[in-house]
Amino acid sequence: MNNEQILDTLQQLASLMELHGENDFKVRGYQSAIFNLEKSTAELSSLSAAELEKLPGVGKSIAAAIYELAQSGELASLQKLREATPAGVIDMLNIKGIGPKKIRLIWKELEIETLDDLRTACEQHQIAKLKGFGEKTEENILKALIFTSAQKGKLRYADAEKLWQPLVQALQQQFPEAKISESGLIRRRWEVIDSILLVVGSSQSSSVRAFLNTQPNLSHHAAKSSPYYWRGEEKSRQIPLEVRFCSHEEFASVVMKTTGNGLHLHQIKNETESLFQYLQHTHISNEAAAYAHFGLPFIAPELREGMGETQANEATPALVELADLKGILHNHSTYSDGKHSLEEMASYCKALGYEYLGISDHSKSAFYANGLKEDRIVQQHQEIDALNAKLAPFKILKGIESDILNDGALDYDDKVLASFDFIVASIHSNLKMTEQKATERLLKAIANPYTTMLGHPTGRLLLQREGYPIDHKAVIDACAQHQVVIEINAHPWRLDLDWRWVRYALQQGVMLSINPDAHEKDGYKDMYYGLLAGRKGGLHKAMTFNALSLTEVEAYLKKKKEGKLIAAQ
Structure with missing residues (x-):
């Protein structure tokens, strides 16, 4: 089993343990170990139980579980919990917005064991009456069930x-x-x-x-x-x-x-x-x-x-090709929630033949992702300077994925924002907004003179979570007015901006950037899926931001910071 399969299995075990009322300390131990191991570069299946115990957050029992999985592909403790859990209750663990403890209440208090019965209970307002739930939680569960049902077979x-x-x-x-x-x-x-x-x-x-x-x-x-x-x-x-x-x-x-x-x-x-x-x-x-x-x-x-x-006619520009892309923007390192170090991410990017890497770790409000406080930004920039001297002519561009706060402000004061080469502005919190609220929030962030690029505009996760509703035309028009690039997030779970809006963005003169949102070196491979999404919307080389050479990108970013870019007409 590879690391991803092992960690997925451990997560199933932790969720079922919590569902069955196991000791909270034990459950948190598994969750902590999973969090640490997601960043580990060690090949878990190749390690002995003793070697596994030396990894951060991995105690004796968790090491034994990983070793058992690596050797047999199965986990006896997990199988025992699965056998004690109705299949429909296990399916409930995939519902966004409710955790194992609330699912346990639904299962035990109302004797609900299938998704269909859960939906019926929501429609009959039985869920809202449970302790710790309420009408809003019931409404969110029902929305999630309807969404999940619509994605079945896809x-x-x-x-x-x-x-x-x-x-x-x-x-x-x-x-x-x-x-x-x-x-x-x-x-x-x-x-x-x-x-x-x-x-x-x-x-x-x-x-x-x-x-x-x-x-x-x-x-x-x-x-x-x-x-x-x-x-x-x-x-x-x-x-x-x-x-x-x-x-x-x-x-x-x-x-x-x-x-x-x-x-x-x-x-x-x-x-x-x-x-x-x-x-x-x-x-x-x-x-x-x-x-x-x-x-x-x-x-x-x-x-x-x-x-x-x-x-189409003979003057229609050819669609962008992977070979046209000169750099990779929007990437994370171990400074925040990435798996590989800044040097590892940069060296691999260079080895793939790219001219530049835009590093954009999470900002300080993303505490759950080890977002960078001001002192760590200074530390990262010093390391970037040293690596740029070492890796030249390849260059690391200093960026940040700045959280868009509830009021549309970015996550740092102007002095800190000005220290970056580029800013990817993204929403990560308070995703349950009305279209008006989400759009206003984005418009304010887009108008910020330090915003270079709008990251994953709707926050969607395909087949898992609907994006928050936005007025796409208003957002794209604002990006045209303020010369903000829009990201096509290449992660195959996102592909956001949706290809259906690429053509309108091009008509408004908005450049698009195919970004992998890579949290590890292998994440660069997702550029391919972003490329497909861009091509499907009609994206061509001249309007692809990261098809610009390093010299062209640096000139663009300099003009953007100086406010000298001319708005699209």
């Missing part, structure tokens, strides 16, 4: 990729003659998907079907299948899977027909037919040829939503 794109890519590789290895492509929502790079569609062009479709039926992670739905489609489900994530069969000659046409949505396929037309109708009777050699038939340049798969992309 996957984040990054998780879906881990399912379909290995299957494509296995099929390609088994059937070298086959042409294989992802299609539908996954080829259009939606941030959340509810099904996986693959297209297979092969003369051996019956053999491919037989191969799919032998895969242990797939279940076949024979009644839903047809001569053209194998339909089933990926077992581990219970996500529908479709495989569309066709000949080699039909392959490009079928991929194109199944990629774009209906609007895209029918909006493109000439005097006699639409793109869809054309593909019905024409075996194209490639997709570019089909667009050329209608007098259009190639339109990238992720854009095929019928949202204006059909107006």
Whole structure:
């Protein structure tokens, strides 16, 4: 087991211990150990029990639990608690806003053991009557249950990729003659998907079907299948899977027909037919040829939503590529809640070929994330200066992720804010705001002359937490007025700014920055998912802030601090 799997298992154990009324001191011991180990770079599965005991916050019993997990992949104490807990009660532990102790009251006092029964109890106002709950808590539980129900059967794109890519590789290895492509929502790079569609062009479709039926992670739905489609489900994530069969000659046409949505396929037309109708009777050699038939340049798969992309012409700028990105902004180190040191984060960023790293640890109000007080800012800046001399021409830019306080103010006084090269302003607290309150809070932060960039504008966590409601147009217009860059947070759980607002931001002249919000070196890999989100919204190199060279970024930041940037017209 890797570290993430071990810590997830320990968190389950701690939650179930608390649910079953275990000693609070023991539960806090596990929670403290998990918090410390999240920052550890040690490979837990490779350590002996004695070595584990030497890690911060890890006592003898926790070390024994980790060792047992690493050796067997299981934990007897956890299994015992699972067996003593109804499955629906375990599901309740995933509800935002209520912890194990409150779930225990719901379970024991009202004998509620399923999410459906919990929802009914909320709708009948039984939960509000429990000690320590009240109407507001009941309302929040009901909202969370409705949200969770709506997300059932869906996957984040990054998780879906881990399912379909290995299957494509296995099929390609088994059937070298086959042409294989992802299609539908996954080829259009939606941030959340509810099904996986693959297209297979092969003369051996019956053999491919037989191969799919032998895969242990797939279940076949024979009644839903047809001569053209194998339909089933990926077992581990219970996500529908479709495989569309066709000949080699039909392959490009079928991929194109199944990629774009209906609007895209029918909006493109000439005097006699639409793109869809054309593909019905024409075996194209490639997709570019089909667009050329209608007098259009190639339109990238992720854009095929019928949202204006059909107006493309030869002057339309090419979408941004990963190779265009020169630096990585919005990253955390061990100065706050990161896993790797400042030097480790910088050296790895340099090794990846980037010109600069923007370090932006949490500000002082984020005490839960070890946010930086003023004296530690001075310490970090001194280390940055030393590292910049060592790593030149690579450069670390001095930044901070400054909390936007309840009234819209930033987290430090002007003198401290002026000591940074750039400021990422983000909301992390009081997320249950009205649209008016959230928007006003953001507008004040955007108007602050020290704000360089707006971080994860809605605070959403895909499939886990809705973002707070904001007036996107007002926020984007304010960023245009004050020359504030908007972040596309590349973490696959966020992808915030939502791609649906990228086009409007570009129209208003707002630059966007693809930021990984990396808390460890591997977090840089998330740049890929942010890139997909940006491309889906039509982002091109000229409007991508971190596609600027180091020299260009430094010049931009200098002008911003001096108030010399000209507002977008």
